[in-house]
Amino acid sequence: MVHEVVVVGGGIGGLTVAALLAARGVDVCLLEREPRVGGCASSFDKFGYSFEQGDGLYSLWQPNEIHDQVFSELPVDSPEVHLLEPAYVVRLPDQSEIALTRNTEQFEESLRAVFPECVDGAVAFYRKLTPLSQALRRSLQRTPDFFSVSKSRRAFSLVSEGRMGAEILTAARQTTLAQLSGVSSRFRRFVDVQLQSLIQGSSAQVAHLHAALALSAPHEGMFAIRGGAQALGNTLADSIKRSGGKIRLDTPALRLSYDSAGVASGVDLLTGETVTASKAIVSNLTLWDTYGKLVGLNRTPNKIRKHLQGLRGWGAYLLYLAMDDDAATSLPSSHVMALTDWQDGQDYDPENNQLLFAAAPSWDPRGPEGKRAVTVHAFTDVDAWFTFHKDETELEEKDQGMLESYWNRLHAAMPELGDNIEVIDTATPRSFYDLTRRKLGMVGGVTPTPESVWSKHPAHETSFSNLFVVSDTTCTGGISGLTRSALALANKLTHT
Helix, strand or coil, X not given: CEEEEEEECXXXXXXXXXXXXXXXXXXXXXXXXXXXXXXXXXXXXXXXXXXXXXXXXXXXXXXXXXXXHHHCCCCCCCCXXXXXXCCEXXXXXXXXXXXXXXXXXXXXXXXXXXXXXXXXXXXXXXXXXXXXXXXXXXXXHHCCCHHHCCHHHXXXXXXXXXXXXXXHHHHHHCXXXXXXXXXXXXXXXXXXXXXXXXXXXXXXXCEXXXXXXXXXXXXXXXXXXXXXXXXXXXXXXXXXXXXXXXXXXXXXXXXXXXXCCCCEEEEEECCCCEEEEEEEEEECCCHHHHHHHHHHHHHCCHHHHHHHHCCCCCEEEEEEXXXXXXHHCCCCCCXXXXXXXXCCCCCCCCCCCEEEEEECCCCCCCCCCCEEEEEEEEEECCHHHCCCCCCHHHHHHHHHHHHHHHHHHHHHHCHHHCCCEEEEEEECXXXXXXHHCCHHHCCCCCCCCHHHCCCCCCCCECCCCCEEECCCCCCCCHHHHHHHHHHHHHHHHCCC
16 A cells, blocks of 8 residues: 555644645545554543543643644634633642643732742742743744744744844753742752653753743633543544545554665554555654654664653553542633652652643533543652563552652641542553553653753654654653644645
8 A cells, every 4th residue: 555645643733734635635644553653642541431631731722822723723623622710720838829820910919928938939930931931832833943043044033033132042052940040959850740741851851932822822812622632632533534544553663664775665564564664754653663664673774772761751650530520610721730749959849749730621520410621740750660560460569659759648648538539440550551662651742841942853753764753752842732733844844
């Protein structure tokens, strides 16, 4: 079978680029190893519940922003989205809390009440974020691949931003911690718990440019999708089919196939079939798996091997919970980021010190009548889940131990839950590996540091001229970042 473009992987990035290409008349075929699309954004269904595996917080759904740009080209309507107000609440170890809302006056009043020891510094920090984030958003609208274009194109894109263009370049070279010198350690932890939840890094690690986008998102507006990310994936899949593209489910890709000159020419399937790509192959796998599995380590340049060895991400430990509808009325928000320890005088460690509680909204409960589906997210180091075990009993014991620990921490952080919530199941890095085959089950991308802000070449390029990648290991910003990366690649492949 021959197609112009073959996409390997049906996560949101792969689905988006395939949908755009198909809508532009390209003969595209998407291969997905699972019986449905979505990848690690797919829902987990059990006992009548449909649980989101992501945080359920989606940005850039306003008119003229990235999702609107993409769906304006597609033959389908975008999924139904609702504004979350507040976007989420941060609850601190002393049970004080701050609602992240679009009401600037209300938000600043909360900062003054919770952080009296550094009011001026806390308010000033957020006031500086807004113009920086807005200028960066405009730059990304003009140039979707802004973070990986040449210096000359970047400079041209920033000309219209005047002084804020220079601020963007400065923020790219600094960590967020460099902007927090005039605030208390308590306020720094307030920032840390958000950055870790939203972009997988602390203020000491994350480039301030990426932090500006993440921390400003709730003030610009964050949304929930009816049906979650799975609904987005299903809508994109429908678009591909309506535009004449092809989706093959239950179709594991084995490796790239090569012609006599050593050029990647298609994809070998586990069944022994080869799907040929006359124009391009797009990998929606992680960088580790794009090279380690598709390309093959023997064809991977040494420089890239070394880069992949140093590339790390977090693992996720999830609790899938059922909550009584009545309990939701006692919550300050459907999304609560809970910091459970100040960690004074220490480097920030999220593994045992924070939780993200994400409940399905009332208008989309995703559970039996009178119940809500809830996902609680915690971070875990992946290595311990893949060390040698005599049998599965050891893994089950580890899972049970973590469940008990996080269950106790959840009730300590959110005592209002009481007995109105129960455990349906859990997920570990092993679960994500079994589902997606991602290396060590690492999900959510890698930390966007100052060293990684500017790519020396377009983020979608690989060591092969006709192999491209759209992955959360090559871009940051969650679903919106993947969508922007997919649009940039679709533009390249169709010379738009």
